Amino acid sequence: MTSRIDVVVIGGGQAGLAAGYHLRRLGLDFVILDAQAGAGGAWQHAWDSLHLFSPAAYSSLPGRPMPNQPGETYPDAAHVVQYLNAYEQRYELPIHRPVQVRGVHRDGPHLCVTSDSGAWLARAVISASGTWWRPFLPTVPGMDLFTGRQLHTVEYRSPTDFAGQRVIVVGGGNSGAQVAADLAYSTELTWVTRRPPRFLADDIDGRALFDTATARRRALDAGAADTGGVGSLGDIVAVPPVREARDAGLLKTSPMFTRLTTNGVEWADGTRADADAVIWCTGFRPALAHLAPLGLRGPRGHIPTDGTQAIGEPRLHLLGYGDWTGPASATLIGVGRAARDAVRQVADLLD
Structure with a gap:
């Protein structure tokens, strides 16, 4: 079965929810396809002691502040999962789960999103699948010999x-x-x-990092010298x-x-x-295998973008993968602004 829709969002974590919020505000017809069985994105799979870098007040998605966690200055991962679950219910976001997206293909004026639960013909796609699902392991001699x-x-x-x-x-x-x-x-x-x-200095948290990343992006966009951003701090x-x-x-x-x-x-x-x-603890790569049919991959596995918009396919936006898809867009506090800009561009395209 194939459905027609304005926008398909791939991924129901924090980036997908932020996109859904702005799509809902603009009244667009959309669906969010999430591979996970429950709400919370990657946060539901984090280690037990993981805490945010910032207080709840500076860790919120657009429209709904994260409540404080009693006894904690920096909320833990379980609190974030509860918040994301409440967020998607508050805005009645149309999330289908678990749905495994298999590919995104060009189909005339549409992008066809195929999955294990059917296909959607979309006028635009926002890919927000994140990086957690593609852990990076370096190649080190002897890895196959180690018995531990x-x-x-x-x-x-x-x-x-x-x-x-x-x-x-x-x-x-x-x-x-x-x-x-x-x-x-x-x-x-x-x-x-x-x-x-x-x-980093002990008094620096996620809010300061977001401000630093944003200031760097604005300087680069204005043609000023690169300040080094967050990397210059530590x-x-x-x-x-x-x-x-x-x-x-x-x-x-x-x-x-x-x-x-x-x-x-x-x-x-x-x-x-x-x-x-x-x-x-060697990081991640963007989980973009579902976009392989579009043939857009560039150096280091990234898809070249102008902001969040794929340069080789203007109907596609990438959200939440890192600074290359918006300053601090892989963070709770930073993804809202990138999602707003992406959805505005999508709305303009659809008009």
Whole structure:
């Protein structure tokens, strides 16, 4: 069965919901296709101790502030899931789940979105599938030799799973720091980073990062010199658990090893460390396989865009994948503005 509609939004996480809010406000006929069984996007799959970088007041989607979480300055992932669930109900967003989108194809004046639940002929598509579903693992010699456990951030849940074990955490970003801090008290931890970790000042949270990213984008759009944005401030937000472990001297780092062995890892100078587990906190790539039929992929797997609009297909907008699809658009506080701009352009196109 094929349905005709103005707009299909692919993904029912925070970016998809923000797009839905603005589509609803403009009275467009749309549907949101979400591969997950329940509300909350990637947040419902996060590790147990994950908290936001910002207070609830600075972590809201458009139109509805996130309520404070009792006893928490920075809400945890479970609170975010509750908020997103309430948000989609409040605005009665037309979400179909679980629906696995298989591809987006050109079909004359339409884009045809095929899925395991049917097809939609849309005048425009907003892809908001995120990155969580495409974890990145670097290629390191010996990965197939190591007999211990290897997992990515997406598979990590709790330090109780590793109590008393020798654990190597790889990655110098926020995920690496937070997972290392989580494990620092109950494991024999080795935190490995490619360069010494750069902690942001303790008083910097997500709100300041959003303002910095926005200021950089405005400067670039105006032809001014690149300020460096968030990257100029550091790599790691010092959320309370990270700050506490750091100040307790538990977050010492080692340089990146050169290979894995059967029992652990080895550095260039021959030094070895045994390990029961290696946790790869090495980031993500945009989950864009459903857009492959359009033939738009560019360098680094990104689709070239002007703002959120795909340069090679003006009926397609990409939302929430990172700064290349809008400043801070992969964050709760930042995605609203990018969603508003994308939906305005869609509305103009449909007119």
